Amino acid sequence: MCRLLAETADLLEISGGDSFRIRSYRNAAEAVESTTLELSAIAEDAKKLQEIPGIGKAMAANLLAIERTGTLPMREELLTKYKATMLELLRLPGMGPKSVNSLWQALGIADIDALEAAIDAGKLETLPRFGKKQAEKLKKGIAEYRRNSSRFHIDEAELAAEKIAAYLTSFPGINSVTPAGSLRRGRETVGDIDLLATGPGCEENCVSSAVEYAVAYPPIVDILAKGQNKVSFRLRNGLQVDVRLLPRASYGAALQYFTGSKTHNVALRQRALKQGYTLSEYALARLDDGSVVAGATEVEIYAALGLDWIAPELRENYGELEAAAEHRLPELIEPTDIRGDVHMHTDASDGRNTIRAMADAALARGYEYIAITDHSKNLAMINGLDDRRALEHIVRIKQVDSEMEGRLRVLSGIEVDILNNGELDLSNDVLAQMDVVIGSVHSLFNQTEEQMTERMLRAMENPYLRILGHPTGRLLLRREPYKLNLPKILRRAAELGVTMEHNAYPDRLDLCDRDLRLAKEMGVRIVVNTDAHQISHLEKMRFGVLQLRRAWLTKEDVLNTRDASSLLAALRTNA
DNA sequence: GCCGTTTTCGGCCCGACTGTTTTCAGTCG
Numbered sequence: 001m002c003r004l005l006a007e008t009a010d011l012l013e014i015s016g017g018d019s020f021r022i023r024s025y026r027n028a029a030e031a032v033e034s035t036t037l038e039l040s041a042i043a044e045d046a047k048k049l050q051e052i053p054g055i056g057k058a059m060a061a062n063l064l065a066i067e068r069t070g071t072l073p074m075r076e077e078l079l080t081k082y083k084a085t086m087l088e089l090l091r092l093p094g095m096g097p098k099s100v101n102s103l104w105q106a107l108g109i110a111d112i113d114a115l116e117a118a119i120d121a122g123k124l125e126t127l128p129r130f131g132k133k134q135a136e137k138l139k140k141g142i143a144e145y146r147r148n149s150s151r152f153h154i155d156e157a158e159l160a161a162e163k164i165a166a167y168l169t170s171f172p173g174i175n176s177v178t179p180a181g182s183l184r185r186g187r188e189t190v191g192d193i194d195l196l197a198t199g200p201g202c203e204e205n206c207v208s209s210a211v212e213y214a215v216a217y218p219p220i221v222d223i224l225a226k227g228q229n230k231v232s233f234r235l236r237n238g239l240q241v242d243v244r245l246l247p248r249a250s251y252g253a254a255l256q257y258f259t260g261s262k263t264h265n266v267a268l269r270q271r272a273l274k275q276g277y278t279l280s281e282y283a284l285a286r287l288d289d290g291s292v293v294a295g296a297t298e299v300e301i302y303a304a305l306g307l308d309w310i311a312p313e314l315r316e317n318y319g320e321l322e323a324a325a326e327h328r329l330p331e332l333i334e335p336t337d338i339r340g341d342v343h344m345h346t347d348a349s350d351g352r353n354t355i356r357a358m359a360d361a362a363l364a365r366g367y368e369y370i371a372i373t374d375h376s377k378n379l380a381m382i383n384g385l386d387d388r389r390a391l392e393h394i395v396r397i398k399q400v401d402s403e404m405e406g407r408l409r410v411l412s413g414i415e416v417d418i419l420n421n422g423e424l425d426l427s428n429d430v431l432a433q434m435d436v437v438i439g440s441v442h443s444l445f446n447q448t449e450e451q452m453t454e455r456m457l458r459a460m461e462n463p464y465l466r467i468l469g470h471p472t473g474r475l476l477l478r479r480e481p482y483k484l485n486l487p488k489i490l491r492r493a494a495e496l497g498v499t500m501e502h503n504a505y506p507d508r509l510d511l512c513d514r515d516l517r518l519a520k521e522m523g524v525r526i527v528v529n530t531d532a533h534q535i536s537h538l539e540k541m542r543f544g545v546l547q548l549r550r551a552w553l554t555k556e557d558v559l560n561t562r563d564a565s566s567l568l569a570a571l572r573t574n575a
Numbered sequence: 576g577c578c579g580t581t582t583t584c585g586g587c588c589c590g591a592c593t594g595t596t597t598t599c600a601g602t603c604g
Contacts, residue, residue: 012576020587024576056577094593096602129595380589381604442604 173201186546257281343529350382378417422458504544516551
């Protein structure tokens with residue numbers, strides 16, 4: 001529903017429709033995404049639907065149409081004039097609705113391949129407002145887009161995996177379904193989903209009915225392969241899924257094998273050979289007589305090879321096998337170690353919920369503290385706080401802090417914008433009154449790596465900036481290709497005692513595990529936040545923690561595993 | 576399109592930057 005409404009908004013915008021009507025569709029898409037109501041259950045009830053803010057009479061009818069027909073009239077009408085592939089063009093940096101429309105009207109360009117062909121043929125520069133620079137920029141954007149678009153963010157993949165798992169386990173012969181592959185290893189993005197299922201209906205002699213059940217999963221658009229105990233299909237959103245139905249005796253071996261990574265498995269099998277075993281997806285067996293040594297669980301396989309069980313997040317052949325052999329694997333950080341989240345937004349800027357609502361949600365998650373860090377004034381578009389409003393906001397935050405009566409500390413903070421010259425966009429007097437000051441870069445347009453890096457390095461000199469946050473591209477819509485000299489920044493952060501933020505938001509390119517390993521090496525302190533813009537975003541914390549685990553980080557390496565006063569004391573050491 | 580209301584229609588977050596112009600439209604956050 002959400003996607004259809006957002007697409008309709010994009011199409012409307014391309015068609016040059018009324019901007020306020022467009023916003024209504026966008027608002028409705030967001031409302032649908034964030035509501036806790038079961039929409040398909042109340043789709044017939046226009047009154048109930050209209051109780052959702054942003055849904056009026058017409059939109060309620062649209063939702064009903066979507067529920068009944070899978071589409072809505074406005075979208076269908078627009079699709080007779082435009083093509084669905086044009087929405088993809090909007091994802092390119094520098095391409096907006098007007099440009100997409102003019103490409104379509106003048107050259108009949110409706111997708112990325114056609115655009116690339118037109119650029120190569122030099123046709124683009126014949127159009128008004130398209131010049132050489134624009135063409136070059138688009139060309140780069142296309143390459144970048146192709147690199148990223150074939151993989152899915154982990155949250156999206158996990159959601160899809162959960163749904164498929166729920167479907168599969170409703171079959172009487174399947175009692176457990178586990179994701180393997182890069183999803184299990186906690187990679188930020190996954191290329192496809194590997195699911196391993198087992199249960200009495202997955203044993204060799206009776207697996208065929210389970211296979212039939214699997215391929216009947218409704219959201220399948222294309223069955224790519226259907227074998228004896230494996231099916232492979234594509235979902236509506238383009239995600240490829242491999243499901244393997246496995247007998248219980250070899251489940252551990254299969255889980256180990258399909259979890260990977262490839263390099264980890266190669267190293268593990270080499271180790272097995274040296275010890276007189278052979279490891280396959282079916283079992284760990286003796287080389288001499290072929291007798292099975294282990295296979296039902298991963299633990300017994302690793303143990304038979306003289307290894308401690310290795311967490312999937314570590315299986316990248318970065319030295320985990322040696323560490324497991326010597327019993328010195330790190331005690332990785334757990335989601336339950338996180339005691340607070342110090343980056344969240346409220347309805348004072350671009351968040352959706354009130355301070356109190358965020359506080360209640362954090363308390364429900366078992367946190368001891370949070371920091372409210374709305375945007376500062378440089379982000380005018382989303383009503384960022386200037387000095388005066390920031391001070392008023394502190395008062396409100398303190399009010400909620402006292403309302404929580406010690407059950408949850410609510411710290412006052414701000415996410416300031418780092419300007420071109422490295423200055424922050426609020427006065428030091430105001431920043432001095434904040435518990436938490438996160439410095440982020442938001443305007444990245446046409447910045448070189450050197451300029452971006454220099455900007456962040458300069459900001460780090462400001463004693464009021466306690467946490468260096470992430471640079472962000474276009475908010476939530478697009479991932480701006482940006483570059484930073486991270487080693488340089490991390491080195492300086494270590495020198496100055498500036499904490500680096502690791503953001504749990506999976507659709508942002510953030511500190512990847514390589515950067516995090518580097519940070520650990522250099523002794524840079526990390527704080528993991530969600531950058532929650534609404535209550536539901538708090539759930540994303542586990543994805544951030546997964547990345548920390550992939551980088552071998554322990555509880556000791558992360559600042560917000562401590563209580564509030566230790567955290568604040570640590571943050572103030574550089575103030 | 577939605578909302579709030581002075582129940583019938585007007586208001587609905589904006590400032591900076593870019594590349595193309597030869598005065599500004601389009602994109603970005």
